[in-house]
Amino acid sequence: MNQGKPGLRERMEAKARELGFAAVGVARADAAPKTGERLRQWLAGGAHGDMLWMAETADRRASPAGLWPDVRSVISLGMSYAPSIDPLALAGRPEIGRVSVYAQGADYHDIVKKALKALARWLVEEAGCELKVFVDTAPVMEKPLAEAAGLGWQGKHTNLVSRKDGSWLFLGAIYTTLELAAGGDAPMSPEPLPEHLGPALPPHRVHCGSCSACLDACPTGAFPAPFQLDARRCISYLTIEHKGPIPEAFREAIGNRIYGCDDCLSVCPWNRFADTARRNQAFLPRAELTAPALADILALDDAAFRTVFAGSPIKRIGRNRMVRNAAIAAGNSGCTDLISALEPLANDPDPVVADAAAWALARLRRA
Structure with missing residues (x-):
């Protein structure tokens, strides 16, 4: 030994x-x-x-x-x-896709x-x-x-x-x-x-107190209880890990999030003390990933997707899931200008993309 x-x-x-x-x-x-x-x-x-x-x-x-x-x-x-900026800052920009902070660099x-x-x-x-x-x-x-x-x-x-x-x-x-x-x-x-x-060895402590900010912030109710997560309701899971159609019950709550979700992290009071000087410079955000236009994401084919997201963790979900996510966000946007970008996708070879596009078109045409 x-x-x-x-x-x-x-x-x-x-x-x-x-x-x-x-x-x-x-x-x-x-x-x-x-x-x-x-x-x-x-x-x-x-x-x-x-x-x-x-x-x-x-x-x-x-x-x-x-x-x-x-x-x-x-x-x-x-x-x-x-991050050096508020991850929730783009919540009011429906034409923009929100990318989780961890994937921007x-x-x-x-x-x-x-x-x-x-x-x-x-x-x-x-x-x-x-x-x-x-x-x-x-x-x-x-x-x-x-x-x-x-x-x-x-x-x-x-x-x-x-x-x-x-x-x-x-x-x-x-x-x-x-x-x-x-x-x-x-x-x-x-x-x-x-x-x-359960105990850890040596014993460690939590510093959450009575705060429930993270639980209250979750748009889809993914926390059945404190310290418990149901991934099936989590936007990060739905937009990244889940391969099929996103359940309609959660689509509106996804808002303009196209890759992951930072809401529960962003509202944690302890993040006020996070020192950006300790950030590894490799994770500085790429300009094209901080506020991507939904129209640009909807227009991606497979080759363009691989080019745009080269060197990014986003590349692992592939074009179809990313465009599916952008279509859901477009449907939530109320931006009828996006109809023309969605119409070709309603006949996309990938049935999951086509489903998301058809759902989004129906919502925007009603708008």
Whole structure:
């Protein structure tokens, strides 16, 4: 079993910050024992919707040892993408599509993974350990592990909240055979973690108090209770993960959101303290993604879509889902000028796009 040499933890944190990470913490591999039970309950209720891989990888996802039995410590890292403008500012611009803050800059998968691999190489050279790096696509429960490592706490909207970075952190993890001292830089408070979430080791606290701003802000009622999310009602899920027609019950509530939703994050009071100076510069927003015109999105064919969204996380949903989303937003806009952009889409080869366009045309023609 490897033992970290004196000062390794401190030097590792310094190296992580040099590589662009704003937050660093360490947890024992068994530091979130209730994670598997909570995951199974969530899956049993069907709240994961079309995200079938969540169920297929549940055993490996439930604990770090389920994925890699040799892991002893988990290094959790956060890279800030804190916005410098209000993510809700475009709510009153119906002709404009709203893109989630996280997708307005470079693809976080690429940026975070590159930095994780650099830190991993440094650790191997310094300590001779074995390790594995993960960013989002592997069966890893990043948020409970980040909470256990002291980066913050899972708020009532189920996302991680940091006292320094708010909710604007991309999370990555390094599983290692090193036994490192646990903990991070998230201060404690006297408020205990809700019992149904289970204890973390060492104990961490939530700082939500009686605030329900995130729950109240959700346009589709995706939170059946504090600290619980039904993905099937979540606009981020509906516009990104869901491949079929968006249920009509949620279409009007989507408004002009064409990729993701930041409402529950944006209203969190802790985001007032998020320091944009800690933001990784790779995530500065691209001009064409901060306020895209719906007419421009509706006109995209597959080749144009791939050109416009090259280097963006948006590229992974493909042209059809993006145009479907824009058609829904157009139907909500009241902008009859968009009828001419929608009419060709009513005969689109993709039936989901055609359905969304027909729905939008019906609404605009009534208007």
